[in-house]
Structures are given as C-alpha cells and as structure tokens.
Amino acid sequence: QSVLTQPPSVSGAPGQRVTISCTGSDSNIGEGYDAHWYQQIPGKAPKLLMYGYKNRPSGVTDRFSNSRSGTSATLAITGLQAEDEADYYCQSYDSRLRGVVFGGGTKLTV
Amino acid sequence: QVQLQESGPGLVKPSQTLSLTCSVSGVSISSGDYYWAWIRQPPGKGLEWVGYIFYSGFNSFNPSLKGRASISMDTSKNQFSLNLRSVTAADTAIYYCARDLIPGTISDAFDIWGQGTLLTVSS
Numbered sequence: 661q662s663v664l665t666q667p668p669s670v671s672g673a674p675g676q677r678v679t680i681s682c683t684g685s686d687s688n689i690g691e692g693y694d695a696h697w698y699q700q701i702p703g704k705a706p707k708l709l710m711y712g713y714k715n716r717p718s719g720v721t722d723r724f725s726n727s728r729s730g731t732s733a734t735l736a737i738t739g740l741q742a743e744d745e746a747d748y749y750c751q752s753y754d755s756r757l758r759g760v761v762f763g764g765g766t767k768l769t770v
Numbered sequence: 771q772v773q774l775q776e777s778g779p780g781l782v783k784p785s786q787t788l789s790l791t792c793s794v795s796g797v798s799i800s801s802g803d804y805y806w807a808w809i810r811q812p813p814g815k816g817l818e819w820v821g822y823i824f825y826s827g828f829n830s831f832n833p834s835l836k837g838r839a840s841i842s843m844d845t846s847k848n849q850f851s852l853n854l855r856s857v858t859a860a861d862t863a864i865y866y867c868a869r870d871l872i873p874g875t876i877s878d879a880f881d882i883w884g885q886g887t888l889l890t891v892s893s
Contacts (some may be wrong), residue, residue, distance in 0.1 A: 661791070662816060674799040676857075681793065693878075694877070694879070696878065698817075698880075704885075705866055705883035705884065705886055706817065706866075706883060707883075708871070708879055708880060708881045711871060711879035712879070713880075717871075717881055723797065742839045743814055749817055749831075750837045751817075751878065751879075752878070753878050757833060758808075758833060759819060759830070759831075759832050759833060760819035760832075761819070761879050762817040762818065762819065763816070764818055765817070
C-alpha cells in the first residue's frame, strides 16, 4: 500500500487530454511538500516530467502540466500521443515517515 | 553531460550483504553541489526510495529498511556505493542511482538516473 495513491490505469485516444491523480495526506502533499512526476517507459529508468509548482525540466514538452489542491496533486497530459504510453509515478516527501515516498504508479494506455 | 552507471553482482544469497556502486561522470561528486540517491524497483512493481548521501557525510535512509542500509562515497573514483545487510528475497529489485535536481539542497526530485541494475536475492 503506497503512501501516495494513484489510479492503477488510465486511457485516452490520440489527441485527447487525460489526468492522473495522486492522493496524499496531511503529512506529505497536504503539509506543503512538493509533488513531482515521472514517466517510465517499460525497461527504462524513470524520467522527471514535472517538479514542484508547474516546473518542467528542459526538454520536456509543455503538453505535460501539473497542479495541486489540498492533499492531492494532478498530472495532465494534453494532445495524447502514442509515445506517451508509459507508467507515471508521483513522488513527494512525508514528514511522518521521514522520507521520500512514491505513488504506486499509473499505466497510461493510448 | 552528467551520466550515472550502476554496477553490482547480479545475484546475492539470502542473509548476505548487497553491495552496489554508482559511477558518476560529467560532474565531481566531491564538489559539494548535489545530493545523490539510491532508488529501487521490485520487478513489476513501483518505485521505492532507499537513501541519500551528500559529500559532507550526511546520510538519510528509508525507515522501512530498519537500519540495514549504508551509503558511502569514494571521491577518488567519483563513485558512491550502497550496502544493504541481511538481504531477503524482498530486496530483489532493479536498483537505480540518481541525482537530486537542485544543487546544495534536497529537492527530492531526481533529474538524472542511471540505467539500473537488477539485483536478485536467491540461494
């Protein structure tokens, strides 16, 4: 059972917009700790997609965006493409567990 | 261009100590700029943070490891290493080394990752 809860899977047609939720608690996202997002293609290392408040590493397309509200964070992907098919993970810090925590991951099917 | 490369034995017997090394190129780990981390992923499962090291000797570990983990640096080789004692089958995973995004602080966002190395615990 992950500290951060993500839906196991989401799907969308090419060109559509999808969102992936990440639900935490008052000891992580709700306490103000940043939520970060990663994309993992099977067999590859995770890739940082979004960090903190609407920050995107160099080279990441602006089709990816993030938001936060209360104890939850959301990753949005617009203009879905076949290459977006991957696993997506959210991540934050938990003050009660005193460590970095990840969500269980969401498989996106395009 | 900063690159990380993990190396390890591939197979370890239960109750033994797991030792993995991350070789860093493109930046000096002794420059004091970045925190360095280990993250693991059991086959077919999600990501789990293992721990951090900073050049000053600062360490932080996942409490779920119950004190079994240690991370050290070899600045002469520009490497950092993970030791995990008393391993069980539950420690079987792909182990990644990674760099924290923001210099001089822990942001908990990891922007550069190694390709990962599979470590299997089995007799």
